[in-house]
Amino acid sequence: MSRIAIALLATAIAAPALAQDAPNFNGPYVGVQLGWQQDRQSLTTGTVPPATARAKGDGFAYGGQIGYDFNLGSAVVGIETSLTGRTGTNRFPTFDLEAGRTINVTGRAGFLVTPEGLLYARGGYSNARFTIVNPVGPAETRDGWTVGAGYEHVLGRNVSARLEYNYADYGDDLLPGIGGGSRLNYHRHAVMTGLNFRF
Secondary structure, eight states: OHHHHHHHHHHHHHHHHHHHHSOSSOEEEEEEEEEEEEEEEEEEOSSSSOOEEEEEEEEEEEEEEEEEEEEOSSEEEEEEEEEEEEOOEEEOSSOEEEEEEEEEEEEEEEEEEETTEEEEEEEEEEEEEEEEETTTOOEEEEEEEEEEEEEEEEEETTEEEEEEEEEEEEEEEEOTTSOTTOEEEEEEEEEEEEEEEEO
């Protein structure tokens, strides 16, 4: 009986040490994010000569993410899915454009500048929703791509914070109801902060 008690005591003492020695940025995580986004659109009409109107709008962005990291020693690779929303409206002379929710599925890769600090780049698929308002118009979702870079730092056991910049391109299309041949182009810049909780 005493041997069992000694073995259990040794396990209890060793467990925190083993957890402390576990590599950072490894395994699943969930998190929250918030920051600033700026949507930029240009509207080019089919007139001769073509006329182009441009609009940009700043907004507060917020959301969450879930992902998985693989610590390879001095490098880290992973995959992440995020869902964000934003405030703000872009205004053209004849209509306004509101941005809705955005879904991103990206991979990321980086290297450890310290055991607690990760410098990384990310890129992948992005899908954003836009709605024409004033007057009321159609809503659509746009497929696109996003790239970015950031830095993440371990704050404590199982908690890390990050700061990153992202650029997204959602292409262009012909929108009905705002003039024949008018083509609208979509771009986005974002600076986001986040907290990740690992388990």
